[in-house]
Amino acid sequence: MFGVILAGGSGSRLWPLSRELYPKQLLNLYAEKSLLQSTFERLNKFIPAENIISVANTKHQANVKMQLGKLSENSIILSEPISKNTAPAIALSVKYLIENNKSDETVLVVPSDLLIEDNEKFIQTIKEAQPLVDKGYIVTFGIKPNYPETGFGYICADNNIVKSFTEKPDKQTAEEYIKKSNYFWNSGIFMFKASVMMKEFDKYCPEISAIINKINCSDKNIPFTEFEKMPSISIDYAVMEKSDNIAMVELKSNWKDLGSWKSIYEVSPKDKNNNVFVGHVIDKDSKNSFVYASSKLVATIGLEDTVVIETEDAILACKKDHTEDVKQIYETLKEQHDDTQKVHKTVYRPWGFYTVIAEGKGFQTKIIHVNPGQQLSVQSHNHRSEHWVMLSGMAKVVLEGEDHILSPGHSIDIPVKAIHSLQNPFEEDLEIIEVQKGDILSEDDIIRYEDIYGRV
Amino acid sequence: MFGVILAGGSGSRLWPLSRELYPKQLLNLYAEKSLLQSTFERLNKFIPAENIISVANTKHQANVKMQLGKLSENSIILSEPISKNTAPAIALSVKYLIENNKSDETVLVVPSDLLIEDNEKFIQTIKEAQPLVDKGYIVTFGIKPNYPETGFGYICADNNIVKSFTEKPDKQTAEEYIKKSNYFWNSGIFMFKASVMMKEFDKYCPEISAIINKINCSDKNIPFTEFEKMPSISIDYAVMEKSDNIAMVELKSNWKDLGSWKSIYEVSPKDKNNNVFVGHVIDKDSKNSFVYASSKLVATIGLEDTVVIETEDAILACKKDHTEDVKQIYETLKEQHDDTQKVHKTVYRPWGFYTVIAEGKGFQTKIIHVNPGQQLSVQSHNHRSEHWVMLSGMAKVVLEGEDHILSPGHSIDIPVKAIHSLQNPFEEDLEIIEVQKGDILSEDDIIRYEDIYGRV
Numbered sequence: 032m033f034g035v036i037l038a039g040g041s042g043s044r045l046w047p048l049s050r051e052l053y054p055k056q057l058l059n060l061y062a063e064k065s066l067l068q069s070t071f072e073r074l075n076k077f078i079p080a081e082n083i084i085s086v087a088n089t090k091h092q093a094n095v096k097m098q099l100g101k102l103s104e105n106s107i108i109l110s111e112p113i114s115k116n117t118a119p120a121i122a123l124s125v126k127y128l129i130e131n132n133k134s135d136e137t138v139l140v141v142p143s144d145l146l147i148e149d150n151e152k153f154i155q156t157i158k159e160a161q162p163l164v165d166k167g168y169i170v171t172f173g174i175k176p177n178y179p180e181t182g183f184g185y186i187c188a189d190n191n192i193v194k195s196f197t198e199k200p201d202k203q204t205a206e207e208y209i210k211k212s213n214y215f216w217n218s219g220i221f222m223f224k225a226s227v228m229m230k231e232f233d234k235y236c237p238e239i240s241a242i243i244n245k246i247n248c249s250d251k252n253i254p255f256t257e258f259e260k261m262p263s264i265s266i267d268y269a270v271m272e273k274s275d276n277i278a279m280v281e282l283k284s285n286w287k288d289l290g291s292w293k294s295i296y297e298v299s300p301k302d303k304n305n306n307v308f309v310g311h312v313i314d315k316d317s318k319n320s321f322v323y324a325s326s327k328l329v330a331t332i333g334l335e336d337t338v339v340i341e342t343e344d345a346i347l348a349c350k351k352d353h354t355e356d357v358k359q360i361y362e363t364l365k366e367q368h369d370d371t372q373k374v375h376k377t378v379y380r381p382w383g384f385y386t387v388i389a390e391g392k393g394f395q396t397k398i399i400h401v402n403p404g405q406q407l408s409v410q411s412h413n414h415r416s417e418h419w420v421m422l423s424g425m426a427k428v429v430l431e432g433e434d435h436i437l438s439p440g441h442s443i444d445i446p447v448k449a450i451h452s453l454q455n456p457f458e459e460d461l462e463i464i465e466v467q468k469g470d471i472l473s474e475d476d477i478i479r480y481e482d483i484y485g486r487v
Numbered sequence: 488m489f490g491v492i493l494a495g496g497s498g499s500r501l502w503p504l505s506r507e508l509y510p511k512q513l514l515n516l517y518a519e520k521s522l523l524q525s526t527f528e529r530l531n532k533f534i535p536a537e538n539i540i541s542v543a544n545t546k547h548q549a550n551v552k553m554q555l556g557k558l559s560e561n562s563i564i565l566s567e568p569i570s571k572n573t574a575p576a577i578a579l580s581v582k583y584l585i586e587n588n589k590s591d592e593t594v595l596v597v598p599s600d601l602l603i604e605d606n607e608k609f610i611q612t613i614k615e616a617q618p619l620v621d622k623g624y625i626v627t628f629g630i631k632p633n634y635p636e637t638g639f640g641y642i643c644a645d646n647n648i649v650k651s652f653t654e655k656p657d658k659q660t661a662e663e664y665i666k667k668s669n670y671f672w673n674s675g676i677f678m679f680k681a682s683v684m685m686k687e688f689d690k691y692c693p694e695i696s697a698i699i700n701k702i703n704c705s706d707k708n709i710p711f712t713e714f715e716k717m718p719s720i721s722i723d724y725a726v727m728e729k730s731d732n733i734a735m736v737e738l739k740s741n742w743k744d745l746g747s748w749k750s751i752y753e754v755s756p757k758d759k760n761n762n763v764f765v766g767h768v769i770d771k772d773s774k775n776s777f778v779y780a781s782s783k784l785v786a787t788i789g790l791e792d793t794v795v796i797e798t799e800d801a802i803l804a805c806k807k808d809h810t811e812d813v814k815q816i817y818e819t820l821k822e823q824h825d826d827t828q829k830v831h832k833t834v835y836r837p838w839g840f841y842t843v844i845a846e847g848k849g850f851q852t853k854i855i856h857v858n859p860g861q862q863l864s865v866q867s868h869n870h871r872s873e874h875w876v877m878l879s880g881m882a883k884v885v886l887e888g889e890d891h892i893l894s895p896g897h898s899i900d901i902p903v904k905a906i907h908s909l910q911n912p913f914e915e916d917l918e919i920i921e922v923q924k925g926d927i928l929s930e931d932d933i934i935r936y937e938d939i940y941g942r943v
Contacts, residue, residue: 047786313819315812322804330503330816333806337793346797348778348804350789356771360786363769389844389854389920393895394878396852396920398845418876418898420922422850439849440924442874442900464845464852466876466920468896 033136033225034074035124038067038087038095038143039114043361044291044354047345048323051365053379056143057094060295068098070143071106077154078139081105084127085143086120088113094379109248112255117219118269119261122232122239125225127248134226137164140266142219146298148285160222160280163191168278169223169231171271173215174286179205182355183288184217184267188279196272218282221266231276236269238262292338292347292354296321310341321351343377343386382407385465395472398422399453401461406454409480415469417445419453424461427454450480489592489681490530491580494523494543494551494599495570499817500747500810503801504779507821509835512599513550516751523599524554527562530597533610537561540583541599542576544569550835565704568711573675574725575717578688578695581681583704590682593620596722598675602754604741616678616736619647624734625679625687627727629671630742635661638811639744640673640723644735652728674738677722687732692725694718748794748803748810752777766797777807799833799842838863841921851928854878855909857917862910865936871925873901875909880917883910906936 042054049055056067064072067085074083080103087095089110099106109123121140128136139157147153160170171193173186185197185208196217200208208214232240242261246253262269271277287298299307299321306317310324317334324341331339338354340347349357377386382405389396401407401424409429419428420442428435428443429452435443445451447469455461469476498510505511512523520528523541530539536559543551545566555562565579577596584592595613603609616626627649629642637657641664643650652673656664664670688696698717702709718725727733743754755763755777762773766780773790780797787795794810796803805813833842838861845852857863857880865885875884876898884891884899885908891899901907903925911917925932 047784313816315815316809324802328503328801328820330801330803330813331805332803332812332816333809334793334804335806337790337804339795339802339804341802345784345786346780346795346802348785348787348790348793348795350791353772353789356788357786359771360769360788364784388852391854391878391918394876394920396844398847416896418874420850420874420924422847422924440872442898442922444898462847464850464922466898466922468876468878 032078032082033124033128033133033138034078034083035121035138035140036067036070036074036083036085036143037117037120037140038085038091039111039120040144041114043358045295046357046361047342047347048325048340051090053094054091055289057091057098060289065098066289067095067143068102070141070145071099071102073147073150073153074139074141075102076150077157079105081107083107084109084124086111086124093381097379097381110251110253112253112258115258115261115263117266118232118236118239118264119243119258121221121228121266122243122261123246123248123253125228125232126243126246128225129229130247130249134224134229136225137161138223138225138228140221144289145219146285146287146289148287150284152284153282156280156282156284157222160278163278163280164222164224167224167227167276169221169227169271169274169276170278170280172218172220172222172282173279174218174282176205176209176214176216179209180216181205182290186215186217186279187213188215189213191278191280193271193277193279196267198267215279215281217267218286219288220282221271227276228270231270231274235273236262236264239269292321292340292349292357293351296338296351319351381405383460393468393470393472395467397465397467399463399465401426401453401455401463403455403458403460406456407452409450409452411448411450411478411480412469412476413448413478414471414473414476415467416447417451418466418468419443419445420464420466422462422464424455424459425457426461426463427456428452429454488534488538489580489584489589489594490534490539491577491594491596492523492526492530492539492541492599493573493576493596494526494541494547495567495576496598496600497570499814501751502813502817503796503798503803504781507546509550510547511745513547513554516745521554522602522745523551524558526597526599526601527555527558529603529606529609530595531558532606533613534595535561537563539563540565540580542567542580549837553835553837566707566709568709568714571714571717571719573722574688574692574695574720575699575714577677577684577722578699578717579702579704579709581684581688582699582702584681585685586703586705590680590685592681593617594679594681594684596677600745601675602741602743602745604743606740608740609738612736612738612740613678616734619734619736620678620680623680623683623732625677625683625727625730625732626734626736628674628676628678628738629735630674630738632661632665632670632672635665636672637661638746642671642673642735643669644671645669647734647736649727649733649735652723654723671735671737673723674742675744676738677727683732684726687726687730691729692718692720695725748777748796748805748813749807752794752807775807837861839916849924849926849928851923853921853923855919855921857882857909857911857919859911859914859916862912863908865906865908867904867906867934867936868925868932869904869934870927870929870932871923872903873907874922874924875899875901876920876922878918878920880911880915881913882917882919883912884908885910 040054042049045055084107086109187194305319307321311328312322314331319336320334321338336351338349383400383402385397385399421437426437496510498505501511540563542565641653761775763777767784768778770787776790776793778795792807794805839856839858841853841855877893882893
């Protein structure tokens with residue numbers, strides 16, 4: 032069996048903790064592990080790492096690789112050059128398996144932002160689904176609804192055979208559904224044979240299958256120009272709602288879609304006033320509220336049903352029933368080209384990470400963290416000088432061909448146009464403060480010299 | 488006539504914008520001027536600057552001096568070594584006037600945190616009070632109440648003669664008061680002859696008068712040990728409620744006590760949904776709310792009657808009717824020795840200001856701003872090295888007796904124990920980034936060399 036984790040989400044609804052470049056599946060919301068890592072571990076209980084495929088957007092690839100790399104070096108990461116909803120992501124992984132002679136393998140597709148509390152029951156459900164997959168069905172998993180949720184899709188099924196799918200219903204319809212015994216929430220989890228799904232794509236969504244069949248999905252760099260042409264549609268819409276080959280198995284494990292601050296609040300442990308406080312929070316008389324302080328003190332007084340999320344560069348204060356509207360704030364910021372929707376002040380790179388701690392006219396200051404054994408590319412800048420002060424660990428700085436070994440308290444100036452590289456060939460983490468000074472301070476002002484020095 | 492501005496407030500109720508070391512009278516809440524500066528200018532319309540005395544705590548002296556210095560170099564600042572409520576502050580200024588042979592002068596005492604909209608009416612009221620002062624009365628100013636406020640004291644007066652004072656009443660009592668025509672809010676503004684007030688202190692509050700008569704109040708450094716012994720009581724309690732020598736004049740100008748976030752909200756211009764938004768705020772569907780973003784983006788959705796105050800290191804989110812409880816948060820922080828109640832990350836000094844932009848194990852980073860013509864003391868540190876990168880303006884750095892003139896993009900390292908001084912003898916503002924590095928990073932690790940070099 033192969034597992035496919037859909038990790039392409041944009042994270043707009045958990046802003047400001049999630050960002051375009053750091054979506055919710057990468058966040059540690061509770062535990063030490065991110066949602067992506069938890070999902071991986073859940074599958075890894077019954078699927079070997081080398082059979083687990085994560086499909087993520089290219090721009091998240093470095094982070095996905097780093098997070099999964101901590102659990103196993105063997106899993107497969109497929110990069111979508113542009114996010115296109117679930118149908119293209121599933122087509123990509125199915126085609127990858129077919130290219131690798133795994134057409135007859137069972138594929139289990141799971142989103143990366145679900146909370147499944149009882150993994151044993153989940154595994155049991157998967158086992159129940161296997162005979163249906165073997166018979167050639169695409170199996171979807173349904174959850175018995177316990178209240179008339181209008182934010183989910185519903186499945187109508189009798190004796191494992193799906194009769195119909197419904198998109199998010201209105202309140203009245205949802206209330207009718209939960210009175211009946213054959214309506215289920217659509218969990219977003221699917222199971223099928225690779226060859227079966229590809230046939231359904233050919234039949235019901237030839238726009239996708241025509242393009243995916245032209246692409247070599249085993250290639251590290253999938254061509255943007257081809258992928259871009261695919262329609263941005265969900266697997267429900269592209270295949271499930273059209274095919275007459277769909278079965279359903281009830282998933283009896285506790286299941287939560289962690290799609291909004293309200294849903295995060297609901298699954299979190301609460302104090303006696305039904306509050307959830309994370310981080311440095313001082314409260315007086317608040318009720319039913321969720322306060323998340325990531326870097327500063329947040330003091331709250333007399334709040335009710337309110338969500339306050341504090342991050343380094345943006346704060347959200349929101350009525351709990353309005354958390355779905357966070358998406359609109361995110362879209363507004365995007366329209367205004369406000370980077371607050373896109374990046375955190377901390378940016379992760381394969382060699383470590385950096386945090387912008389101050390910006391102003393003509394300067395920018397970062398704390399740069401280089402992991403042991405890592406180095407930044409050999410580079411120069413046409414418009415800025417850089418000034419480095421060592422904080423902890425040891426650094427090797429190559430400046431105009433000369434090596435400097437620096438310890439904490441040392442500093443070095445990198446003049447405009449000087450060719451330089453920051454390296455940490457030692458065993459400890461390296462942390463430095465960088466002050467950039469110049470009239471133009473752009474990440475684009477960089478000339479890389481990998482060809483000359485043969486380094487990355 | 489002399490004016491006395493009581494500028495000793497601690498600023499607990501406007502936290503986190505006000506701090507123990509930067510109380511509300513120093514804040515620019517609306518205008519370009521702080522409450523203290525606005526109060527000074529209001530008095531300066533009819534009292535010459537050299538007759539205006541500001542009484543402030545020693546720990547605020549540098550800021551009070553800087554703010555008032557921008558308006559006039561001639562006004563008088565008296566420093567209380569410890570804040571002791573209004574009675575000791577008024578006794579201090581009265582004694583100062585007596586020492587300077589001004590016993591017979593009229594004194595007008597005003598708090599520094601009032602908003603008086605119509606200064607012409609205020610001046611007119613002062614003129615009406617003068618004959619009563621000349622007759623030997625202590626005149627208090629009353630405001631005709633227009634709603635049953637329970638947060639103010641009330642004065643009962645007939646034909647300018649005060650019958651009684653009432654501390655903050657309960658709701659029912661306040662409602663009875665506003666039905667009567669002879670009850671007024673106590674404005675906290677007083678007018679009297681210096682000699683008259685001193686006699687009342689002698690008679691009704693000998694604990695204060697005994698101590699104040701031992702102190703030389705014209706001395707720049709009033710002894711802490713003496714001042715500390717004074718009781719911490721209000722002028723109302725010490726004198727006004729006891730004396731039979733009190734008159735009242737009605738103040739007809741618009742008057743607001745800016746004591747809480749709710750009162751600041753009330754005096755601020757509002758949008759069509761009755762919101763007040765200051766700074767970078769993006770809102771959707773909020774009502775009757777006050778959002779103040781000082782350094783970051785604050786996004787709000789669906790809030791009602793809520794106050795959100797964002798500062799560099801602390802955020803307050805509070806129901807508008809609970810803003811009086813902010814004081815309790817402030818006290819909690821004080822008990823926990825959390826400096827968030829005490830200082831901002833920006834600290835003002837006579838030579839300019841600095842902002843701590845990042846702190847971590849073994850390092851601290853500041854942006855230091857030196858005003859033209861100013862310099863920091865000649866100093867050295869036993870436990871830290873300092874690394875300076877010039878951002879804007881020009882600097883003169885004296886390092887181990889040697890002068891260095893540095894322009895933007897230059898940097899210099901100050902080793903542990905090296906004697907150094909940062910100076911800006913030029914006409915432009917100077918801004919630098921300082922990285923401090925060392926195992927002990929304390930403001931106390933400083934040796935000053937003013938004696939050797941003859942500089943401050």
